[in-house]
Amino acid sequence: MSRMRFAGKSYSNGSVPSAVLAEVLPSGRHGVSRTSRAYLRRDAAASWNRAVAEVRSGTGLDLTVRGWNRSLAEQRRFFLERYRPGAHSPFGDYRRYGGSTYGRVRGAAAAVPGYSNHGWALAVDVNDFGGVGEFGNARRVRAFPILQRHGWTDTEGRRVREPWHLVYSPTSDVGARRRAPTARRTRAPRRPPTIRPGCPRSSWTRLWKEFLTAEGDFxxxxxxxxxxxxxxxxxxxxxxxGLHDDAVVGPRTWYRAVQGARYQGTGARVKIAQRIAGLRGQDVDGRAGPVFLRRWKQIQRWLGVVPDASIGHRTVAALVLKG
Ligand SMILES: [Zn+2]
Structure with missing residues (x-):
């Protein structure tokens, strides 16, 4: 049987660890009895909870589920209730399980134990979404387009003629993708080296000379x-x-030198800022374009400074503090 990995845990179908699960809202209103708690894999639960909130505000419908994460034992119980080894199936539904062929004798289709998306905690069976083959159910027709935008698919449900069975597909979850940028990348800047009289030849010395030439000092x-x-x-x-005049060009001096560099600026000051930003090759051209803008905004967020990619005294002070 295959295994899956999520959030650093590895598990097999029907034994998704509770650390990977989250509760489906509204809490304690699920099952046929509408009193059970339901659980899905964390990302699927987050998506479902987001989606049902939108269904409620958009259509006034309250959705609950009667199927969610399903253990291997539950899958086996479901399957054996409906399928019998060697039986003729009036539905024409035959499955291989444990070396035998099982025919479905009653009820709706069920996955072979160990192969259900319920066993991965990635499927729900929605209450009041129509009977077998009733894909035109009014509640379903109103709610499904919203669920679909949040990554809930009915391909598998259509194959087995179950309008209520939906499977979560993270890649088609628009909501999750829209959320992704808030998990901002906050890469640290590069710490510039210390150069001083007599130190080995370096590209940083060349750059410092270029800077002091532009400043009129060299x-x-x-x-x-x-x-x-x-x-x-x-x-x-x-x-x-206003720095200590020791002719040692360390991080403090470099950081002070980039003060005043800004988006669309040019010159050696911008070049230094580009190198501190960790840019390389053709990106270190002394012209502060979109790459400069994006990268310095990241650095400013990392520093806790308002990101505007114009390097002012606040950014410089924060850089000095971080060393
Ligand atoms: Zn199902």
Whole structure:
């Protein structure tokens, strides 16, 4: 029998662990008696609860279910109530189970134990959705389009002529997809390296030189070497920026240097911001386009700063705090 994985748990059909299940609303109003609690796999329950709320507000109908998660023992009981080994089926419904052929002698169709979507906690049987083959049931016709948008499908139900049997398909759940962006990606920025006079040649030194040239502090040759002239220029700039003027360009100095970079800006300041944002290759071009905008908004959210991709003193202070 196959196994399924969900939320870090592995399980087989008919033995979905309770940690993976959630309750179907309204609580305690399910079953034929309308007094039972019903459970589905967590994502299916969340979708169903969302969907029935929308059905209620859109159509005034209250939906309850009489079938939900089903253990292997329950599946076996269901199946053996309706199917007999070697029996003739007036419905023409025959299934292989445990090495024998079973014919359905009474009731609606039932899955072979261990193969039911109820055993994966991904199917419901809806109360008052019509009898066998009655897909035109008025309640069903009004409610189903809403359920369908939330990922509830009737392909399997149509195959066995059960208008009440719906199966959850996460990939067709529009509601879940719409929700996905709220689980925001908040990737941390890259911590820039510390460079100082005499340190090995590096692309960061080249970039720092380019920046101080644009700032009017450095008039020497471009390149990756951190010499005395660059050290003097660095001290000058650090004093002007209100930083300790030690000619050591560490995270504090880099973060201070990107202050003022903004969406649609250009230049070495933007390039530094692009590298701190973790961008590479052609994305480090000194032009703050859509990639810059998206990435810096992510960083600002990660920092807890209002995301607008214009790097102001609040963003810089937050970067310094995070180190
Ligand atoms: Zn069913």
């Amino acid at each position: 008039g020497g040759r471009p390149g990756p070497v951190f010499g005395e002239a660059l050290a003097d220029a660095t001290r000058r700039w650090q004093r002007r920026a």
